[in-house]
Amino acid sequence: MSSTALPAETDVRPGDGALRILGLSGSLRAESFNTQALRAAAALAGPEVRLELWTDLATIPPFSEDDEAEPTEAVHRLRAAITEADALLISTPEYNGSIPGQLKNALDWASRPYGESVLTGKPVAVLGASPSQYGAAWAQGDLRKVLRASGASPIDRELCVAHADTAFGPDGLPKEAELRTGLVEMVSELAAHTRTVLNTV
Template identity: 55%
Template sequence: MRILGISGSLRRGSHNRRLLRAASTLLPPGVELVEWDNLAGLPAFDEDLEATPPESVLEFFAAIEEADGILIATPEYNASLPGALKNALDWASRPFPENVLRDKPAAVVGASTGLFGAVWAQAEVRKALKASGAHPIESELPVGLADYAFAEDGTLNDPELTERFKDLLADLVREVTAPVEAA
């Protein structure tokens, strides 16, 4: 099983990239996390380009199609999700309703340097995914005070948070393996 990991942060040393890497160590056996790392390479969504998307957009679509599920780790900028991540979700939501996100299981987590762990951004990402036809699980994982949340080896310092992360990832895997209900 393949889970596509997408960080909403463009920064190389971002806490949300670290969160994706921590996820890769917590996934059940037989589940692989593949990071997609070209958020900055997507042009601004332009409906005029929808019929013939640029190559970077086609590569993004292919990464989503090849994945069984999606894990998005988002920071919170100005009480919402980052613009580059919203742009990527806008591209992936088209053409509606038959887009690459349609019926795709997804989970959203987030890390921020503040106390609340990007909970508003996570809610916004789940809302955008749901509106696009994806199946985001309702569980969230806010990682607050992210400057102190990770150990040297990249794992989470807090054992309780680690267990919650494992549970969320198990929920995502269950969603991937659940039979699809007829519409």
């Protein structure tokens, strides 16, 4: 397992029949544990999926209804990335017991216009990484609530990456088999949910 190569920032290869999953990290930190978790998920995923990391969270401006008619280019790029993906995998830290403001802000932009947004019906899975023993459990619950309110279709599976500061080895992959299995199972369940959604559209 240690020889598994971690993916580049863009690892989607359209046309090979694989599901396209867009990974969104809710952290702006360069050495984010949540970004690390997404990279590990991409490396461990099977050939039936291709996971691309979206890394432009810091470019999204504060949401304002005054700007809805003419959103910035960064917002257009976010919406396009979500549209092109078959599903989303979001990894969130937990700040003051909930979702980071910048992540919520990006979802606010993505959720408009309500009922016709790029999030409507979009399959999503949520995980969280934190140095604490709780693994961002509260933030994950709040994030699934926000996603449902936005019209997305999140799965119920939760994955709490506790003690994230020591959870990953030098190769970027989880040290413990339990976490490796958890990431693989989450992506597999998201893929199955996505196929169900795509087959009913």
